Amino acid sequence: MNYVPHTEQDQQAMLKSVGKNSIEELYHDIPADLKLKRDLQVSGGLSEIELRRLLKGLADKNQHLDECGSFLGAGAYDHYIPAFIDQLLLRSEFYTAYTPYQPEISQGTLQNIYEYQTMICELTGMDVSNASMYDGASALAEAAVMACEQTRRKEFVISDAVHPEYRETVQTYTESQNLTGKPVAFKDGVTDLEQVKALVNDKTAAVIVQYPNFFGNIEDLKGLAEIAHAQKALLVVAVADPVSLGILESPGALGADIVVGEGQSFGNPVSFGGPHIGFFAAREKYVRRMPGRIVGATVDSNGQRAFVLTLQAREQHIRREKATSNICSNQALNALAVNMALSAIGKQGLQEMARQCLQKAHYAFNRLTALPGVEAAFPGKPFFKEFVIKLPQDPERVNEALFKEKIIPGLPLKRFYPELGNALLVCVTELRTKAEIDLLAERLGGLK
Amino acid sequence: MPEKLIFEKSVPGRRAVVFPELDVPALDLDSLIPKELQRKEPAKLPEVSENEVVRHFTRLSQMNFGVDTGFYPLGSCTMKYNPKINEETSRLPGFARLHPYQPEDTVQGALQLMYETTVDLSEIAGMDFGTLQPAAGAHGELTGMMIIRAYHQSRGDVKRTKVIVPDSAHGTNPATAALCGFKIVEIKSMPNGEVDVEALRKAVDDETAGLMLTNPNTVGVFDPNIQEIARIVHDAGGLLYYDGANMNAIMGYARPGDMGFDVIHFNLHKTFSTPHGGGGPGACYVGVKDFLVPFLPKPVVQFDEDQNRYYLDYDRPQSIGRVKAFYGNFGVVVKTYTYLRAMGGEGLKRASGNAVLNANYLLSLLKDHYHVAFDRTCMHEFIITPKNLKDTGVRTLDIAKRLLDYGYHPPTIYFPLIVDEAMMIEPTETETKETLDSFAEAMINIAKEARENPELVTGAPRKTIVGRLDEVRAARQPNLRYTE
Numbered sequence: 038m039n040y041v042p043h044t045e046q047d048q049q050a051m052l053k054s055v056g057k058n059s060i061e062e063l064y065h066d067i068p069a070d071l072k073l074k075r076d077l078q079v080s081g082g083l084s085e086i087e088l089r090r091l092l093k094g095l096a097d098k099n100q101h102l103d104e105c106g107s108f109l110g111a112g113a114y115d116h117y118i119p120a121f122i123d124q125l126l127l128r129s130e131f132y133t134a135y136t137p138y139q140p141e142i143s144q145g146t147l148q149n150i151y152e153y154q155t156m157i158c159e160l161t162g163m164d165v166s167n168a169s170m171y172d173g174a175s176a177l178a179e180a181a182v183m184a185c186e187q188t189r190r191k192e193f194v195i196s197d198a199v200h201p202e203y204r205e206t207v208q209t210y211t212e213s214q215n216l217t218g219k220p221v222a223f224k225d226g227v228t229d230l231e232q233v234k235a236l237v238n239d240k241t242a243a244v245i246v247q248y249p250n251f252f253g254n255i256e257d258l259k260g261l262a263e264i265a266h267a268q269k270a271l272l273v274v275a276v277a278d279p280v281s282l283g284i285l286e287s288p289g290a291l292g293a294d295i296v297v298g299e300g301q302s303f304g305n306p307v308s309f310g311g312p313h314i315g316f317f318a319a320r321e322k323y324v325r326r327m328p329g330r331i332v333g334a335t336v337d338s339n340g341q342r343a344f345v346l347t348l349q350a351r352e353q354h355i356r357r358e359k360a361t362s363n364i365c366s367n368q369a370l371n372a373l374a375v376n377m378a379l380s381a382i383g384k385q386g387l388q389e390m391a392r393q394c395l396q397k398a399h400y401a402f403n404r405l406t407a408l409p410g411v412e413a414a415f416p417g418k419p420f421f422k423e424f425v426i427k428l429p430q431d432p433e434r435v436n437e438a439l440f441k442e443k444i445i446p447g448l449p450l451k452r453f454y455p456e457l458g459n460a461l462l463v464c465v466t467e468l469r470t471k472a473e474i475d476l477l478a479e480r481l482g483g484l485k
Numbered sequence: 486m487p488e489k490l491i492f493e494k495s496v497p498g499r500r501a502v503v504f505p506e507l508d509v510p511a512l513d514l515d516s517l518i519p520k521e522l523q524r525k526e527p528a529k530l531p532e533v534s535e536n537e538v539v540r541h542f543t544r545l546s547q548m549n550f551g552v553d554t555g556f557y558p559l560g561s562c563t564m565k566y567n568p569k570i571n572e573e574t575s576r577l578p579g580f581a582r583l584h585p586y587q588p589e590d591t592v593q594g595a596l597q598l599m600y601e602t603t604v605d606l607s608e609i610a611g612m613d614f615g616t617l618q619p620a621a622g623a624h625g626e627l628t629g630m631m632i633i634r635a636y637h638q639s640r641g642d643v644k645r646t647k648v649i650v651p652d653s654a655h656g657t658n659p660a661t662a663a664l665c666g667f668k669i670v671e672i673k674s675m676p677n678g679e680v681d682v683e684a685l686r687k688a689v690d691d692e693t694a695g696l697m698l699t700n701p702n703t704v705g706v707f708d709p710n711i712q713e714i715a716r717i718v719h720d721a722g723g724l725l726y727y728d729g730a731n732m733n734a735i736m737g738y739a740r741p742g743d744m745g746f747d748v749i750h751f752n753l754h755k756t757f758s759t760p761h762g763g764g765g766p767g768a769c770y771v772g773v774k775d776f777l778v779p780f781l782p783k784p785v786v787q788f789d790e791d792q793n794r795y796y797l798d799y800d801r802p803q804s805i806g807r808v809k810a811f812y813g814n815f816g817v818v819v820k821t822y823t824y825l826r827a828m829g830g831e832g833l834k835r836a837s838g839n840a841v842l843n844a845n846y847l848l849s850l851l852k853d854h855y856h857v858a859f860d861r862t863c864m865h866e867f868i869i870t871p872k873n874l875k876d877t878g879v880r881t882l883d884i885a886k887r888l889l890d891y892g893y894h895p896p897t898i899y900f901p902l903i904v905d906e907a908m909m910i911e912p913t914e915t916e917t918k919e920t921l922d923s924f925a926e927a928m929i930n931i932a933k934e935a936r937e938n939p940e941l942v943t944g945a946p947r948k949t950i951v952g953r954l955d956e957v958r959a960a961r962q963p964n965l966r967y968t969e
Contacts, residue, residue, distance in 0.1 A: 038827035040566050040758075041839045042917045048839075051846040051918060055862075060838040063845055063862055066707040067739050077737045079605045081829025085570050088827055092819070096579025098594030100587070109584045112810055119502055121535065123576070125542045129760075133551030133567050135559055136764040141889055141949035144487075145549035146763035149542075152491055155966040159528040165965050168764065171620035174810035182664075202810040209782075209806035213631055213665045255522055284514075286524050299810075309595050310585030310811025311620065312766035324963065330764065335959035338952030341487055347959040353623070353660035354900075358669045363660035366621035366754065370762030373542075380491050380538045381501040384530040389504050392514075399517055400509035419518050436588060448586050471508040 038085060102307065105443040106473040108401075110423050110464025111251070112173065112200050112277045112299060113307045116390075117468055122304050122377045132370055136330075140345045141337075146369060147344035150332040153376040160282045161296040162289020163318035167329040169372040170315030170364065173299030174203040177245070177275045178210035179328045179362055180297045180317065184243035184271045185216050186361070187326050192217045193243040193273075194236050196228040198250035200277055201453040207245070218245075226254045226415025226425065234264050241270040243295075248274050248288055249281050252462065253398075253423025254415060262292025271295060278302060279316075280466075281421040283391025295319045304378030305371050314371035325351060328362030393467040394422035397474065401465045402426075404478040411481070414460050423464045425450065425457070430484060432461040439480055446477060487951070488544045491531045492967045501535040529969075548950050549763070550894055556920050558847075560866045560897035560909025561655070561703060563733045563755035565840075568827065571759065571820035580819050585811040589796055595815065596795035599786045602822045603770065606757075609833065610729070610749050611742025612772030617813040618782045622730060624808060625750030625769035626661040626697075631805040632748055632773060632780040633695045633724045634665055639780075639803060645694040645723070651680055653704060653901045658697045658728060667694055674903055678704040678859045680714055689721035699728040700744065701735065701864035703901040705844065705909075715745025724748065732756045733913070734841055734865035737834025747774050759820040768817035779803040784812070839914035840865040843921060847912050850925035854932045858904045866911035868904050871935070879935040879942045881906040886953065887934070887945035891927040 043051075048060070057063060064072070083091065102115055109115075126132060130145060137143030137150075150168045157166035170176035181193055193211075195204060195218045204218075211218055221232050228246050237244060244265040246256050258274065265272045274288040276298030288296045301313040319327055325348065333347035353360040382390060402424050406413050410429030428435055432449035439446050447463040454460065465474065514523070533541075551557075557564035575581065583592055603615050619625040630648070637645045648662040649670045659669045670693075672684045680698070696718045701707045708714065718725055727741040727749035733756045741749045753759050754767040761767070773781065783804040784797035797812070828836060841864055848857070848867045856872035871881055885895035885908070897909040912921055934941045946952065 038568070038570075039832060039835070040568060040827075040915045041835055042915065043839055043842075047918045048842065051842055054849045055842070055845045056849075057845075057862075060842050063838075063841045064707075064735075064738055065862065066709050066864075067735070068709060068712065071712070071739050071743055073737060073739055073743070077830030077833060078608050079825055079828075079830040079833065081826045082832055083826050083829075085827075088570055088574065088823055091826060092574040092577065092823060093579075095594040095598050096574075096577040098597070099579045099583055100591040101578045101580075101582035102584060103578055103582055107584060107587075109586050111586055113585050115582075115584070117502075117504075119535075121539050125539065125546070127572065128543065128546035129553035129567075130546040130549040130551045132572075132760045132762050133553045134549050134763040135557065135562055135564060135761045135894075139550075139885070139889065139895060140954050141886070141946050141951055142550035142894065143548075143763070144950055145545035145547065148488065148490070148545055148548070149763075151965075151967070155490075155492065156528075156530060158966045159530065165963075171624060171765075172809050172811075175620070175624070175808065200810070202807060205807040206809055209631065209808055210664075212806075213634055215666060255518070282524070282528065284518060284524055286522055287528070290525070306581040306816075307584050308581050309583040309592065309815040311809070311814040312768075312816050313810075314766075324965070331965060333959040334964040335955045337954050341951065343487070343951040343954050345954045345956055345959050347956070347965075348963060350960075352656075354656040356660070357656050358659035358663040360656070360660040360663070363623045363627060363657050363664050364621075365623045365657050366752075366761070366765040366767040368620070368762075368766045369764035370760075371766055373763070376491075377538065377542055380531050380533060380541070381535060382530070383500055383502065383532050384495075384527055385498075385500060385532070386502045386504070387530055388527055393504055393507055395514075395517060396507055396511050397509055399512055419522065421518075440588060440591070445584075445587065467504060474509070 105445055107445040108447045108463045108465060109445055111448045111462055113310060114278060114302045114466055115307055115468055116302050116466050118304055119381045122374055125377060126374060131373060137346060144344060147332050149373050149376055151334060151344050153372045156379045157316045157318050160279055161318045162287030163296050164321035165324045166316060166318040167327055167331050169367040169369060170317050170329060171368060172313045172315045173275060173277050174206035176297035176315030176317050177203050178207045180273045180295045181207050181211050181245060183326050184273055184295060187323060188242040190240055190242035192219060192240050193245060194219050194221055194233060194241055195245040196221045198223040198228050198252060199245060199247040199275060200251045203275060226252050226418045227256055230260050233261060237264055237268050237270055239268055241268055243271045243273045245273045248276055249278060249421045252425045253420040254418045258288055258291035258293060280391050280394060283387040284395060300375045304374035312368055312371055314368040314375060326361055329364050329367055390467055397469055398422040398465040401474045404474060408482040422466060423462060425460050425462050428459045428461055432459055435484060438484060442480055444477055444480060446481060490967050491541050494533050494537055495531040497532055499532045499534055501533060501538050555892055556916060556924055557894040558896050558910045558912050559894060560911040561730055563911060563913055565758055565913040566915035567758055567760040568824060571823045574823045575816045575819040581816060593795055596786055598822050599818060600788055600795055602818055605825050606751060606770040607772050609736055610772040611740025612749055613775040614778050615770050615772035616781045617770055617818050619769035619771060619808055620814050621765060621767035622750060622752040622769055623657040623661060625771045626657055627664060628771045628782055628808050629726050629748040629750055630661055630665040632777055635780045635805050636777055637694055644692050647692045648694050649688050649696045653702055653903050654697060655730060678702060678706040679708050679710060682710050682713055685714060686717055689717055689723060691722060693721050693723035695724040695726050697726040697728060699731055701731045704859055704868055705863040705866040706859060707864055711744045730755060734837055736837040737830060738837060747777060753817060753821045757821040758824040759817050766814050766817055768814040780805055782808050836914045843912040843914055843916060847910060847921050847925060851928055854929045866909055868907050868909050870904060870906045870908060874932060874935045877935040877939045879939050881908055883942045884931055887931050887942045889946040890948045893924060893927060
């Protein structure tokens, strides 16, 4: 393929206008010994017919979720995506646009972000939201940094029941700023409040937990907020599974100060882990410390409502090294998919979607824990759509055996939590059928 | 007519999406979730029909301008054509419907694609290996600067706390270095746009961690002193970071690795044709020289030749760690891979050559009508200003807004900060001569209007769906969400 339109004649005419004889002459500023004197070793030059064949071939080497019954979750969720969404995402006025720096010709992008911000506030119970972050993990990392800046303290407390890859990301971001995260253990599958109480003091910037946590269990946010606020620390809550907020009380109503998370569940495919979309919301008094772009409503020269990027004095292109973050491009098109999905799912739909996840997950939990040798890892703990079971065998082996039957039973937790032994994290969304759950139970029970 | 907010179209009880009947026995909610943890007030999401949702977003799309709408000469942003085949390939279920925690044996095609993309981008960069984990350019900068920090620390060289950044740099450069805990040392550029080598020599010392540089720089000039610059920084014990935002100028002509850079990032959504999406998702490659490979974020995609198998390598004790969950914006990487295979090495070089030709051609058409900030052969972009129109009262912002009436997206304005009233123009290689001629004609007309009828320019835009916005009001009385 060749996306350069020029004919030989065009090039000659243009070179003449420039006063050069060849394109090569335009590169005279590059010292001769720096010029590459060989061809780039990048294979290509394919036609569209060949590209389709090549990419189809690579895609076919993978086995995707339509080819198996998957009970994988852990921060990337297979939910229903209404058919219209991808058709509208392919409106090229959306996807070929740049950042809306020229509001007069970007009202589509800007109004979308304003609507998206409103939805994130509604879900989380927060006052303000930004336009999006890269993903849930980096959003949490920025929240940890922001909490330290806001409180002018250099330590924070973070639960071991936060997604391990989120914790690693927080560690990477905060370590370079000499901020210290103190880990808190979990007890019976939820953050150990006694330990939090012992660790939080007047040096603590924030208490960081996930809701529902990595194991699917529901943390006591109210209790955590009391401990944090007693020492003037912030409660930072990560929500990797915002579908849960169709049923669970919003973190804002329970005392959270900053709520971040992962919006992929709404309208975005799992896509091997990206692009997903981080959301970032907070109480109003913290808005001027928030990272990323924010859209506000204002009026135009005719007095009619219009939308524009605002509070930009926080951002890198204005404040440079004093900016609240270095983020520039974020995940605008993914935020658009979130807005589309939540518009279509709607107020009642989200409650129904959450109810189905909850009921199906509990049906699966009851079926699986009834199998001989299979136990609940955290019996009696309320959970939403993910839960941990302990298997009598190595879960990696179980996965291998069941994958031959096109079932992925869940995520073996040994890689993240060796102390949990043969633990498996199982996720059930509204897309899994009773028949698939029954088959999983049957095959798992049939393993020797 | 402005479009109502989706919330303003809401009617209680109206629905778009329905779910199938629950096919498992329903248990009592209170027995599953204690009452006090249940939501008291449902989130106030819209209640609308599918037709209304579809019309709403279709109308919003019509209020936008994209590359497919028209010419988008936004300097430093490389708004080239986004090939449609890329959209198709990235949506193949074998890519879009992969869970990141599937067993490695079930995602060999995806890992191969990531590995080959990393190898090819390293070849273009002149680096030894790299990562695709960062989600965008600034995220890549962060990754790269953390690698530099980790390198110095691994040698016990802990006093290297300063990063040198030229005053022409993108805002993300100093913001990134600060986020990594570095102090910023800004050095001034020369009147011709090049790094002031003497100032650099004075700025480096044994506290220098590194220099962040864009080359070609943000004024569209390839810095001919780059080898000397590299020598000064390396001799002082610092490393060189290359901001690849302007790589579209030099693919196949020169490689940052050969210039002496140690760490580099490419914005895949600029040079490698993936769409900007109205502000993301982007994707990013960070490449490093061999001695920095141990510090790359984990996991690193590797190929085991003996077993003919791709795998994710987590066993990397010196790694900076993760910068996000999972493996990067994979769906965007598929688009980059498709583009690389469409172009090949030869095609990429042709793209760069013609990007530079287009910029110089457009400059040749405009130079008699606007003040040229740096009057020399440019790379893929150049800067003009309305200095010659000063007595008319017309400013850069006015020209930008007037261009909207002509149906063009304006250039990048008021950047770089070192040029007063800058208009930074980057046409890219995918535009025809006729498009450039028409754009030049519009710009020349506007200069004429500025002299003959300046109100036409200062009162612009008139043809857009909204007029100029009250940005002061937006900032002073923030209204950041809808409430009933």
